[in-house]
Amino acid sequence: MLSLLLLLIPLTFSIVIWFTKGMVSRAAALVGTIIQLAFTAYCYNVFLEAGNKPFEYIYQMAVKPNLVFHFSMDGISMLMVLLTNLLLPLIVLAGFSRYTDKANVFYSLMLLMQMALNGVFISFDAFGYYIFWELALIPIYFIAFIWGGQDRAAVTLKFFIYTLAGSLLMLFGFIYLYTYSPQNSLDWEVLRANPICSCEQGWIFWMLFAAFAIKIPIVPFHTWQPDTYKTAPTQGTMLLSGIMLKMGTYSLIRWLLPIVPDGFKEWQYVAITLSVIGVVYASVIAIMQRDIKKLLAYSSIAHVGLISAGVFTMSRVGLQGSLVQMFAHGVNVVGLFFCAEIIMNRTGSNQVEGIGGIRKIAPRFAGWFLVIVLASVALPLTNGFVGEFMLLYSVYGYNTWLSVFAGLTIILGAVYMFRMYQKVVLGEPMLENMQFEDLKWNEQLVLGIIGILIFALGVYPEPIFELTEPVLKTLTP
């Protein structure tokens, strides 16, 4: 029943918000997401005490073919649900300093998306999982399209078709598994217990991997991402980069690894190489970027490339590191895009070059921005460090040469992040008559919470380990 409530709270608010207007809508959205966060905290406690029993819920939609929604919870799911419901209030709050046209529709879609994301993370039947996976796509498409910037029609359509193409291939893979599974079931446990013949796992791996690789995105499936991140309204970009791409990395661990283990092993080296290529490639491009949002988009590709490389090592350390890094990256990337939004709003420029001097006018903003930048380049004692260290260690354990290239991310990451910070924030102001109001209350609040999370998890990541360790024990030898 608890898992059902996790879905119903955002859904109810989504419907209610539709009928509100203007300022009330975003206030209602904030209330809704905070209630959801409080409820998630409660669920976290229940989960720690009673395990997954209170979360079990099965709804059989039709008998033949067997369509089932199976909600449950384990450590990995709990972590992702926590991340989602923690970030959503921040993302809503980020919109408080700005006027949004048709705010009721905007926030209604956002809450609908929250429901779908929660659904993805707690679904333990591939059918229900697929439904929520697709459902998450519709609101974000409309958010990016209706409130987007330049070229939004073409860019968002590319995004939609690209991701849907992946999803449909995944659907094909799942239906095939369904047809050949002994009990005609898509339940996670059943699929895990009865793996399909390893001769077929290879192509099924690619069917599922296509969907996840596009969502993450792993090079060369990333071409939709930078433009979409740039065009989408910043709150949409936060949703996309902070949570939605975690759907992909999460699914690697939840679905790909357990249900096609042999295919996973068979193609491990290709996937890991692609991931590491992505790390280096995206970092190099990020160095060359002049557009702030695109720079952050490419930095995101580099970071998630390392996350997926960690998953594909199939080692306990790699999986653990990827989970820690997923959480950290979600928090950090939301902070980064929020800072970019603040800069772009107040200076009217989205270029790395030609701003400068913000630190003199707005020292508090510059300070928080620096904290997030440091976390994103994985300075020790920030949340970025723990995961990145574990990931690099796991890649090292798989192959030394790959780890050398993957390790470049630390250096290259420092290059592009610090270069951006230096040009944008430090130095003398280059814009004439630059007005740069320092942080407003809501911005202070968002960045403050993100800052606290950065240090808290950097110093004490233990809760994440405790949450995920039991699950990983069952997944890896």
Next chain:
Amino acid sequence: MNTLIYTSVLGFFCMVAEILNLRKLIVPIVVLGLAIIFGLNLLDWNLNKSFFNDMLRVDNFSVAFSGLAIFTSLLVLIMSGDYYQKEQGYISDFTAILVFILVGGLMMLSFANLTMLFLGVETLSIALYVMAGSRRFDIRSNEAGFKYFLMGSFASAFLLFGIALIFGTSGSFNIYTIAEYTANSQGNISPLFYTGMVMVIFAMLFKVSAAPFHFWAPDVYEGAPALITAYMSTLVKVVGFAALYKLLTVVFYYTSVKTGLILNFVAIATLIVGNLMALAQDNFKRLLAYSGISHAGYLMLLMMASHELPTGSLLFYGLGYVLSTLAAFAIAIPVFEAEGSENISAFNGLGKKNPILAAALSMAMLGLAGIPPFIGFLGKYYIFTESLQAGFFYTTLIAIICSIIGVYYYFKVIIAMYGKPGNDQKVSVSFTYALVLGLTLALSLYLGIRPGAIINIF
């Protein structure tokens, strides 16, 4: 049988209503009558009886699909009152013909004799030729009627000749007798039987506009009055596929192995032609015509898999297609009338002008594109499952790729509504359109979440 007779009586009533000076009441009475017939039809569930010397047989298959056909007609006739407001003088003729199209459809669903099938096809088609050309002073409507008539009569000739060949070899018009004949004389069947079988199948493929027999569809859909296009693209397609399915599963059950390759080719061709051609369309009715062809492609997968008897999936997909398409038309018709254009650009700026209509049309388009949680997704899911279970691996893969292409053209409409600036023309819908819209969308959402009532009916 009762269903058929009552519907015919309703048609005759429409014709004489004008004499009785009941012109204003025709549409309400027909709608009420159809609603009653819909209920009466459901009473025949589990009846399994044959009538008129085994000319008609009422079984669960015919009852279920008759229900769908009557429901479709009901929705279209609800809209017809407003649609023909300016042509009140012909209202009795129009409604009568619309009802007789349904009569033809009902015959095609409950036939137990091939002559009855032919009668049904002709009743339906001739009425449709008339309706397609019913805008007498519109040259495109004339073109549509004439084109449909020429090509359709050619297909009817094929059907008749095929039936004759089957009769000549098997000695019977009765579908069960023919099936018995084919079962008992395995390997000893005259080639003429197969010739007849292929001709009958081709004729039916023509009616459902499967490639390469689809050439009439875009022109006819574009030229015909919008309401008739809606009727044609829903009722005729569903009834045509049901009849073809009945042929494949009853009459040709033992011999249809031979047609596997043909059906496979037709399915792939239909999928590819429908989806690729739809990409280039600017006219909304042509777009829906090609979208209809692509949906025919998905349904062809079920025809290929008919050995597994996927009747529930056929009904479900047909219902989903009807609901989404009629919802799209219930918005498109008022928009066309307000804008004076039938291009996709007529929807420009609808998101600002009338957000509720725009949201509803988005839902219809998402439903047609097969995206959850709408009924269209589950329909596709079932079809892919059935065809994979029947072992058609590559054809299913092609169908999956085609449904990715499909997203592009359905989203063209959504992009026009939200992304392009519109004019100041106000758009509003009258009560009847809103009723149909609400009914179809509510059902499509409800069945998208609870499909059990339909899918497991057989």
